[in-house]
Amino acid sequence: MLIKMIPEIGHYALVIALLMAVVQAVLPLAGAATRRPLWMAYARPMAAGQLAFLLIAYGCLTASYLLDDFSVVNVANNANSLLPWYYKFSAVWGNHEGSVLLWSLILGIWTFAVGCFSGRLPPDMVARVLGVMGLVSVGFLAFVLITSNPFERSLPNIPADGADLNPLLQDVGLIIHPPMLYMGYVGFSVVFAFAIAALLGGRLDSAWTRWVRPWTNIAWAFLTVGIALGSWWAYYELGWGGWWFWDPVENASLLPWLAGTALIHSLAVTEKRGTFKSWTVLLAITTFSLSLMGTFLVRSGVLTSVHAFANDPSRGLFILVLLGITVGLSLLIFALRAPRVSQPGGFNWLSRDALLLVNNILLVVMTVTVLLGTVYPLLLDALNLGKISVGPPYFNALFVPLTVLLCVFMGLGPSARWKRMSGRELLSRLWLAGAAALVIGVLAPLAYTGAWNLKASIGLVAALWLVLSLARDLWDKTSRGASRRQAVKRLTPAYWGMVLGHLGLAVTIVGVALVSNYSVERNVRMNVGDSVDVAGIRFHMTALDERRGPNFVSDAATIEVTRQGATRSFEMHPEKRLYIARGMPMTQVALRPGLFHDLYVAMGEELDDGSWALRVQIKPFVRWLWLGALLMAAGGMMAVADRRYRRQLSTRAPERESSSAASSGVVSASQVTSKEVRA
Amino acid sequence: MKRRLLLLVPLVLFLVLGAFLYQGLSINPFDRESALMAREFPAFELTTLDNPQQRVDEGDIKGEVTLVNVWGSWCPTCRQEMPQLLDLADRGVRLIGVDYKETAASDAEKRAQGQAFLTQFGNPFAFNVFDPLGSLGFDLGVYGAPETFLVDADGIIRYHHTGYITADDVESIIMPEVEKWR
Numbered sequence: 001m002l003i004k005m006i007p008e009i010g011h012y013a014l015v016i017a018l019l020m021a022v023v024q025a026v027l028p029l030a031g032a033a034t035r036r037p038l039w040m041a042y043a044r045p046m047a048a049g050q051l052a053f054l055l056i057a058y059g060c061l062t063a064s065y066l067l068d069d070f071s072v073v074n075v076a077n078n079a080n081s082l083l084p085w086y087y088k089f090s091a092v093w094g095n096h097e098g099s100v101l102l103w104s105l106i107l108g109i110w111t112f113a114v115g116c117f118s119g120r121l122p123p124d125m126v127a128r129v130l131g132v133m134g135l136v137s138v139g140f141l142a143f144v145l146i147t148s149n150p151f152e153r154s155l156p157n158i159p160a161d162g163a164d165l166n167p168l169l170q171d172v173g174l175i176i177h178p179p180m181l182y183m184g185y186v187g188f189s190v191v192f193a194f195a196i197a198a199l200l201g202g203r204l205d206s207a208w209t210r211w212v213r214p215w216t217n218i219a220w221a222f223l224t225v226g227i228a229l230g231s232w233w234a235y236y237e238l239g240w241g242g243w244w245f246w247d248p249v250e251n252a253s254l255l256p257w258l259a260g261t262a263l264i265h266s267l268a269v270t271e272k273r274g275t276f277k278s279w280t281v282l283l284a285i286t287t288f289s290l291s292l293m294g295t296f297l298v299r300s301g302v303l304t305s306v307h308a309f310a311n312d313p314s315r316g317l318f319i320l321v322l323l324g325i326t327v328g329l330s331l332l333i334f335a336l337r338a339p340r341v342s343q344p345g346g347f348n349w350l351s352r353d354a355l356l357l358v359n360n361i362l363l364v365v366m367t368v369t370v371l372l373g374t375v376y377p378l379l380l381d382a383l384n385l386g387k388i389s390v391g392p393p394y395f396n397a398l399f400v401p402l403t404v405l406l407c408v409f410m411g412l413g414p415s416a417r418w419k420r421m422s423g424r425e426l427l428s429r430l431w432l433a434g435a436a437a438l439v440i441g442v443l444a445p446l447a448y449t450g451a452w453n454l455k456a457s458i459g460l461v462a463a464l465w466l467v468l469s470l471a472r473d474l475w476d477k478t479s480r481g482a483s484r485r486q487a488v489k490r491l492t493p494a495y496w497g498m499v500l501g502h503l504g505l506a507v508t509i510v511g512v513a514l515v516s517n518y519s520v521e522r523n524v525r526m527n528v529g530d531s532v533d534v535a536g537i538r539f540h541m542t543a544l545d546e547r548r549g550p551n552f553v554s555d556a557a558t559i560e561v562t563r564q565g566a567t568r569s570f571e572m573h574p575e576k577r578l579y580i581a582r583g584m585p586m587t588q589v590a591l592r593p594g595l596f597h598d599l600y601v602a603m604g605e606e607l608d609d610g611s612w613a614l615r616v617q618i619k620p621f622v623r624w625l626w627l628g629a630l631l632m633a634a635g636g637m638m639a640v641a642d643r644r645y646r647r648q649l650s651t652r653a654p655e656r657e658s659s660s661a662a663s664s665g666v667v668s669a670s671q672v673t674s675k676e677v678r679a
Numbered sequence: 680m681k682r683r684l685l686l687l688v689p690l691v692l693f694l695v696l697g698a699f700l701y702q703g704l705s706i707n708p709f710d711r712e713s714a715l716m717a718r719e720f721p722a723f724e725l726t727t728l729d730n731p732q733q734r735v736d737e738g739d740i741k742g743e744v745t746l747v748n749v750w751g752s753w754c755p756t757c758r759q760e761m762p763q764l765l766d767l768a769d770r771g772v773r774l775i776g777v778d779y780k781e782t783a784a785s786d787a788e789k790r791a792q793g794q795a796f797l798t799q800f801g802n803p804f805a806f807n808v809f810d811p812l813g814s815l816g817f818d819l820g821v822y823g824a825p826e827t828f829l830v831d832a833d834g835i836i837r838y839h840h841t842g843y844i845t846a847d848d849v850e851s852i853i854m855p856e857v858e859k860w861r
Contacts (some may be wrong), residue, residue, distance in 0.1 A: 077842075159756055159847050282689060289693070296700070324697050331690035338686050379699050546784075553782065580753050583780040583813070583824065 007072050010060025011151040014101075017053035017108070018141040020046050024111075025134030028127035032201070040127035042117040047130055050137065051108040052386035058105045061150050062092050071158040074098060074150045080164035080581045082551035088177040089167040096299060096315075099178060103295070104140045106179070108188045111137065114190055114215070121211060128197035129190075136189055137327040139322045147315045164551065164581030173233030181253055182225030185291040187219025188256060191263065192288035195281045196330055200338040200552035203251045204281065209271035212284070214640040216267060217497075220260045221636035227253050228629030236589050241519070241600050241617045243625060246395040251374040252294030255367055262363035264636075269356050273347075273418060278338040279360070285334060289327040290367070296323050299373070355413045362406045369398045407462040410502060411469035415476070429476060433468035437461050438592070449518065459513020466506040470499055497639025501632050508628030514621040521618075523604075526557075527611035534616050536564040537599065540570075544612070552577045552586075557612065559590065559601055574614070598622050684861060720747070720834045721818035728778050728807035729792050731786070735808055741834040744861050746827055746853070748804070749777045749816055752796035754824040756843045761800040763844045768803035772857055776807035779816045779824055786811055829853075831860045 014205030024046035031039025058639040061074070065088045078095045079088050091104040111133045118126045144150070168174075194212045198204045230250065235243040244250065263283040270280045296319045347353035373394050416427050441461030445453040477495075478487035520535045531540035543558040554577040562569040575588035592599040597620040720737050727733045740747065748764060750757040768774055781789035789811050797807070810816055819828065829838035838856045840848070 096789055157759075157843075157847075161756070161760060161844060163842075165758065278686070286689075320697070320700055323700075327693055328690065328697070333695055335683070335686040335690055375696070375699065378702075578780075578782055580782060583751050583782070585780075 003067065006060045006063050006067070007069065007151040007153060010057045011149070013053040013056040013439060014141065014145060014151075017050050017057060017104075018138065018145060020050040020053065021134050021137040021141055023134075024050060025131050026140050027638045028134070029131035029200075030128040031540040032124040032131070035124075037123065040123050043130035043134075046134070047108075047111045047115040050134075051105075051112040054105045054108040056580055058092075058101060061098060061101060062089060065089065065092055066150075068162070070160070070162050071153050071155055072150075073152045073154045076154065076162045078162065078165050080162040080551060082581070083162075083165055083170075084550050086175065087165055087170050090170070092164055092521060094174065094179050097144070097148045099182075100140065100144050100148050100299070101150055102179065103186060104137065104144060105395045106182045107133065107137050107140065107189060110186055110190055114193075118211075122203075124201055125194075125203065125211075127279070128200055129193045132193035132196045133189055136193075136326065139326065143315075143318050143322060147318050150288045161413050161581070164579060165581065167552070167577070167579040167584050167586045168237060170551075170579075171233065171237055173229055173237065177226060177233055180222055180229055184219050184221075184223025184226050184260075185253075185256060185294065186292050187215065187222055188260060188284075188288040190215040190219065191284045192330070195284035196333060199281060199333050201510045202337070204277050204339055206271050206274060207274040209267050209280070210645060213264075213267050213271065214645045216260065216264055216284075217636040217640050219371065220257070220264060221633040223253070223257050224629050224633040224636065227257060228626045228633075229628075231628050235622070236591055236600075241521070241543055241602075241615075241619060243622065246373070246392050248374050249298050251370050252297045255294060255370055255374075256287050256290040256372065256438060258363050258367040259283060259290050262360045262367070263287050265356050265359050265363075269353060273353060275347075275353065276324045276357075276360075278334075281338060282334060283360075285327070285330045286367075289323075289330075290371075292319075292323050292326060296320060298588050346419070350423050350426065351420045352416040353420045355409050355416050359406065359413065361456070362409070365555035366399065366402050368407075369402065370395070373398075376654065378389075403509070404458060404462050407466055409503075410505070411465045414498065414502070415469060415473045429468050430472060433472045434465060437468050440464055445517075453517055456513050456517040459509050459517075463506040463509040463513070466502055466509075470502055474499065492642055494639045494642040494644075496636045497637075499635070500638055501635030504631030504633075504635055506628070507624050507631055511621050511624030511626075511628060515619055515625070518620045519617060524614050524616060525611050529611070530611070532616065535618050537618070538562045538564075539572075539601065539616055543613075547575070549577070551581060554578065554588065555603070555606070555612075557603060557614070561592065561599060562582070572599065572601050574601045574603045576606075576612075593623060595623055596621060612652070680714045681758055718836055720828070720830050720836055721815065723808070723815045723818065725808050725810055725815060728776070728790060728797075728809045731790070731809075735806065737834060739806075741832060742829055743773050743832055744776055745773045745805075745830045746857070747775050747777060747830055749779045749819065749824050749826045749828075750796075751779045751781060751824050753780075753782050757796075757825045759798050760825050760843050761803070762847050763846055765801050766846075766849060767853065770854070772853075774804050776804035777810050777819075778807050778816055779810050780813040781811060805830040827853075829856050829860065 012309045024043060027039045027046075028043035031037070031042070036183055064072045064075050065079055065086060068075070068079070068081050068088075070079075074095060074097050078098075079091045083091065092098040111130060114129060114133065115126075118129070121129075165455045191212050194208070194215070198208055227250075230253065231243045234245065235241060263280065266276050266280045266283050269276045297316060299319055318594070389497045390442045411433070412426065412430065416426060438461055441464050442452075442457050444460050445451065445456045477491065478484050480487065522532065522534045524532045525528075526532065526539075528541055528544055533539075538561065540560040540562070541557055542560050545556050545558070547556045554575040556573055556575045559572045559574065560569050561572055562578060570592070572590035572592060574590035577586045577588050578584070587602050587604075597618055600615075600617040600619055602617075604615060606612055720739050720740055724736045726733060727735055746764075746767065748760075750760075764774060778789075778793040781792045783789045783792050790809065793807065793809070797804075808815060817827075825843060827840040827844060828836050830842075831837050837860045838852075840852070844853060
């Protein structure tokens with residue numbers, strides 16, 4: 001009996017979570033405005049309760065999937081009794097309803113985490129931050145319950161079996177990609193809530209930036225990993241070896257990433273120099289707004305014409321209204337309450353401040369470029385100027401030069417000093433790095449293939465310039481003091497985080513430059529016994545078999561691969577699968593990954609005489625794309641480990657008196673606390 | 680004051696963008712109904728399930744209000760839908776089937792699969808288009824099976840039903856739609 005009620009229990013838990021979110025939104029915000037500690041104190045318990053009920057709801061949906069309850073429409077449309085259990089588990093977020101529920105659950109997790117790690121924050125700040133997050137949660141839970149209820153039943157006509165999960169989504173990359181991406185998207189709600197709280201409370205000092213920076217970094221790191229996973233998945237699952245398509249859905253994830261990257265850098269300036277305050281707040285709002293807009297674009301189906309399946313008009317409108325209220329209100333609050341006077345920090349045109357300003361401008365220009373390219377077809381359509389699609393040519397023509405320009409300034413930034421710096425000093429520090437990058441970058445393609453290649457060289461010079469200027473900076477920073485080893489120890493995790501992050505971008509750029517210019521692709525017709533040579537590697541088909549999987553049948557080829565001059569060979573097994581429930585054919589690529597190149601064999605169609613069309617590709621340095629992203633994410637995480645954040649985040653750590661800038665924020669925070677108590 | 684106005688710029692920009700997004704919602708066909716609505720049934724040239732020699736094309740669908748049902752023997756839900764389709768045929772609705780992507784290796788075996796399915800669960804169809812590679816299904820934008828298209832006498836798609844037609848759907852949706860376009 002109880003088992004049969006699982007979907008109803010989940011639905012009920014979701015309603016309770018919504019009600020708790022309403023309380024979490026209204027009482028603490030009202031309490032902070034009217035200075036009532038009791039009302040403010042509702043924030044944390046409500047956040048915890050909301051998370052508990054969201055977990056129950058989510059658990060119930062998962063249970064319905066695992067128990068093959070096809071009376072639940074969502075399960076019947078997205079799972080099948082033959083589906084392996086781990087895909088049943090991940091099928092929960094492989095569809096609209098479930099993924100919005102996951103979105104809400106992750107928001108609940110972030111809210112709870114903020115509640116846990118905000119012990120040192122003034123109570124009114126905590127109340128406002130959790131209140132704003134509660135508001136966002138109200139919006140999304142209402143969206144789930146009103147337009148996208150995952151627990152809807154189709155009674156009494158229960159389908160005998162489900163339609164199965166889209167085979168494209170039956171993949172390990174897709175198990176972890178959406179949760180990572182959502183951790184990033186939703187994580188930006190924390191910095192957004194802090195920004196709104198700061199505007200409401202009128203507190204925007206360096207202590208505020210220190211509370212915000214770790215949250216921003218963590219969210220950004222998750223988003224980075226999420227985007228990289230999406231690219232990796234597209235690379236091996238779609239069967240034609242592309243890794244970035246400038247698809248609206250991809251752009252939707254890149255937009256908050258670019259804005260978030262700008263935010264991370266602008267926060268650094270606000271913390272260290274107390275300037276850029278309004279700008280930082282605006283970026284915080286923008287970053288989360290772009291996350292929301294990404295959700296709108298993907299979920300409303302406005303832009304993805306190819307994926308325009310099963311979208312409900314009421315959903316698009318609901319998200320748009322939600323987006324309008326959230327973003328419109330926060331921008332209105334921004335316009336009314338942004339810091340009145342921007343303190344003239346006073347910096348020279350050649351200083352770290354100025355370089356970070358340039359970085360921010362470039363990143364914002366890049367964000368706008370991608371945003372325009374993504375919504376431009378929509379704008380034209382709305383103005384009745386016809387339907388067009390903006391493809392990779394537009395994005396590459398603008399995005400690549402902007403990235404190169406960004407790299408030029410990225411190399412200068414870490415070596416520059418705050419406030420002012422003499423051009424001569426900067427030049428003397430970095431000319432060697434620049435010259436070396438130029439020479440190696442130009443010559444490397446010649447050494448690699450024996451021919452000049454301008455595009456590859458530009459990418460390599462940019463990447464080398466980043467690495468060498470960082471190395472030079474590291475050298476300079478450790479040459480003062482007694483011994484180099486001690487100097488290295490003195491470097492902060494924040495600094496190492498920056499180094500890793502920038503290094504990661506360099507690695508990704510190497511990957512992009514080389515894989516875009518040196519990939520080899522051959523389409524061949526092969527039967528058992530045939531062989532083909534691609535770039536000095538021999539592919540020999542030794543067998544063709546039929547295979548049966550849990551929910552598919554497949555034609556599998558065995559390809560023996562021998563490198564030139566090597567005696568040892570290895571086998572690759574590309575497959576063409578047919579997923580039975582949906583009747584959907586799928587290409588299962590055979591991949592031989594390597595640090596310097598991937599071998600990539602995909603089966604096309606069967607030809608008349610029983611032979612198969614095969615696509616053989618060699619993808620040099622393609623792994624570097626994602627390796628770089630992982631390094632960037634690691635950098636973001638490492639910076640969080642910096643002591644100055646730990647000190648103010650942990651509640652029990654003894655407050656150490658020191659003259660560093662970090663503790664001044666703590667002192668001002670506790671002063672406010674005591675003022676609050678007196679009031 | 681001037682600066683305060685400057686701070687309103689982001690809000691104004693967003694409102695403009697929001698207006699466009701709203702426009703996009705209403706004019707862009709984002710559900711499949713309107714995407715296929717009022718379009719001609721896609722051109723095709725295939726054979727029937729029963730006879731590899733008998734060619735059929737989109738012209739064979741015209742002439743009468745017809746329900747085109749995409750099915751396959753691999754599709755368990757299609758079995759459950761069959762009683763409703765037989766009921767519709769009894770009420771005088773013309774039905775044409777599209778046997779979509781059978782799973783066997785050769786065409787002959789695929790035909791056998793489709794025919795066995797009809798023998799077992801009934802055959803409400805005037806004829807069945809044999810679509811072994813899913814080319815017609817692709818042009819129809821079929822995502823899975825069953826899916827049903829209502830085509831009027833001029834060969835224009837008037838209604839699209841995704842998934843299983845229930846007994847309720849027959850009364851509340853399919854019959855009214857059929858009457859409407861007759």
